[in-house]
Amino acid sequence: MHPLRRLFAFARPYRRDAVLATVWSVANKVMDVLPEILIGVAVDVVVNRQDSFVARLGVPDPVHQLVLLTAATALVWAFESLFEYLYALKWRRLAQDLQHVLRQSAYGHLQALPPDTIATQRSGRLMALLNEDVNQVERFLNTGANDLIQVFVSSLLIGAVFFLLTADLAALAILPIPLILVAAFWFQKRLAPRYAGARDAAATLSARLTNNLRGMATIQAYTAEAFEAAHLERASDGFRARNAEAIRYSAMIHPAIRIAVLIGFVATLLYGGVLTLRGELGVGSYSALVFLTQRLLWPMTRLADMTDLYNRAMASVNRIMDLLDAPLPPRPARTLDARPAGALAFEDVRFAYAGRPALHGVSLEVPAGRTVALVGGTGSGKSTLLKLLLGFLRPDAGRIALDGLDLAGVDPQSLRRHVAYVAQEPFLTDGSVADNIAYGERDADPARVEAAARAAEAHAFVASLPDGYASPVGEGGAQLSGGQRQRIALARALYRDPAILILDEATSAVDNETEAAIQRSLARAAAGRTVLVVAHRLSTVRHADVIHVMDHGRIVESGSHDELLTRDGTYAGLWRLQTGETLDAAAQADAPAAAG
Incomplete structure (x- = not known):
């Protein structure tokens, strides 16, 4: 679908405002054309006096004719100013309203997509879309839409006047218009993909800047300033090169249109003058036509700017609409209104990322009010289980139940209202x-x-x-x-x-004092709620009711801390690796705690 049609479809609630803005633009252009006609009539009065066009309307005195024309001119200018104020107000309000709704809709749609969407789309590119692309559409509505409407209306109005006065001269005057339009469309066809490429390059540059600003401490710590500056230079050069391709074409539009305008103006000046000298065209009509030729053709020189602004805006519209068209995950109608008890069950849950299996039939139960931990190496599937529980992902097979209710049939937002989530890097x-x-x-x-x-x-x-x-x-x-x-x-x-508290590596990046404080807090927080803890640091979960050890998407061990140490399996190996303790030392250290 053409981007303009996509924008019209989105802006359906604002059609009344757009129609009213168009009416004011048309009215302003009508008033804008009339002064040139009145100039021609005034010249006719001065030359022909009692035989002028106005005299035939019943005003024989030339002075009275000029007074009448002066009053008419003042009135026309007043209305032109009024309509200019009205269309500027309406178009700019429409631009502001639409850019606000576009940004809010794009952001709202993004919030409804799974969180991994931001990782795959890259936050810098999304920032460019939500800011620069939306602003580009606003700039087009602020000025470009009105300009396009007025060029079209003035062409119709002035063309009609020409044909009323002299068809031969009208044909010469409008001869350049098809050439101008063909040139504009030719340039537009070549500019559109180049501006789309420039917007992509701008998004890449924005992503690089966002990433580097976030990681400035690391860049400086590794004395990588020159390295990253070179990366940024390459991204900026890519943006500059893409823009240069568009500029080469956009810079050609203006001179080409000016030459076509010159042809039409010279034809009117010369041929119209010859007709006037022959007496086939009145002096007033000739004056009006010369002025109207300017009005007809010179606005065409702005087609360069209009085409440039239009193509940039349409490239941005496509990017925004592509985001808005991204399918949302289905949202079941059922909600959790009452506070759940918090009993969780994962039953033969399987999941794969783009064909790469992450979970292989995981089954586990988390009784209500108990603290259960998931431990294991990177990539073992711990965080994937949490994303499935929170509804960020959907299982490929199996089911997840809360108090016996299959969460596949529950609105994820209503579930999250009863869940609190603490991430490794808190927002x-x-x-x-x-x-x-x-x-x-x-x-x-x-x-x-x-x-x-x-x-x-x-x-x-x-x-x-x-x-x-x-x-x-x-x-x-x-x-x-x-x-x-x-x-x-x-x-x-x-x-x-919350009824359910989830901690995803919440202590992996804190010092021992903070970890101890968090452990004390968790001991108090666990009362009356279900706690699910994912951790690399085993000291965080040693007091959990049950610990499940995961490896390559499977649960390989389950039990309490003491039970798992006694088995001398994977968990015991991880414990020794992290603490340097022998099993005997660990057992002795835990004996008083177990006795208590």
Whole structure:
């Protein structure tokens, strides 16, 4: 489908505004053409006096005729100014409204897609789409749409006047128009793919910049500034080269159109003058036609800018609509209104990423109110199980049940309202500490915020901040340490008071003190809720009720910490690797705890 049709289909609710804006544009152009005609009539009055065109309308006195023409001119200019104000107001409001709705729709659609979509699409490219592409459409609606309408209307109006006055001269005057249109379409056909390539190159450049800004500390730590600058230079050169291809064609449009305009203007000037000298055309008519030729043809020189703006906008429209057309995963109608008990069951669950198996018939149960851990090496399938549970992915086979209810038939959003998730790298919004703890709520309860922070052992460091809970955390939590960010993330989970608490490598990047604090918090948080913990660091999960050891998408061992050490299997090997302890030392260390 043509991008303009895709935009019209999307903008259906704004059709009334677009029609009204078009009406004001047309009315303005009608008023814009009339002064040139009135100039011709005024010349006719001065030359022919009592025999002028206006005299035949019943105003014989030449002075009165000029007064009448002056009043008419003033009125026309007033209406032209009024209609210009109205169309500018309407088009710009439409541009602002549509860019707002486009951005919100694209972002909303992106939020409804699985989180892995951002990883595959690259965040920099999506940022370019949500910002620059949407702004490109806005720029086209601000000026380009009105320009295209007015060029078309002025061509019709002035062409009609020409044919009314002299058909021969009209044919000469409009002769360049087909040439101009053919040239414009020829250039447009060649510009469209080049602008699409330029937008892709711009997105690649944006992705590179976003990635480098996020990793600036690593770049400097590895003294890789020159290396990354070279990468950026190549991306920027690619963008420049793609733009240069488009510029070569767009720069040719203006001179080509000017030559065609010159042909039409010279024809009117010369042939019209000859007709006037022969007495076949009035002086006033000749004057009007010369001015109207300017009005007819010179706006055509702006076709270069219009074509340029149009092609850039259409390339952006295609990118935005391609995102909006991306199919959404199905959302079942059933919801979880009451708080679930929290019993989970994975039954023969299988999943593969693009044909690469990640889970091979995994079955496990998580009783309500119990703490269950998943451990294993990278790529063993632990995080995949969590994504399936949260509804970010769907199993290829098998099922996941909550309190005996198959989650395949449950709206994932209603499930997530009863789940709190703490990731390895917690997301913090650029707001205050309280905003992040009560994340997602407009009217946070200060008492609950503080209680959650205390439960996560975050209150002490929050209280030491300059503004306490009102202290800003910075972009991505940049003003906090890694351990502090993790405690805020845990406090956010506890503030929600979920039926199910999920921790995905929540202690893998924190120091021993923070890990100990999180473990104490978890011991308190586990009461009355189901806790599912994924960890590499086994010290985090040693007190879990059950530990499942995963390897290459399968559960290879299950049991408590002591049971797994006694078996001297995979878990025991991992424990020795991480702690350096022998099994006897580990058993002795755990004996008092077991006795207690």
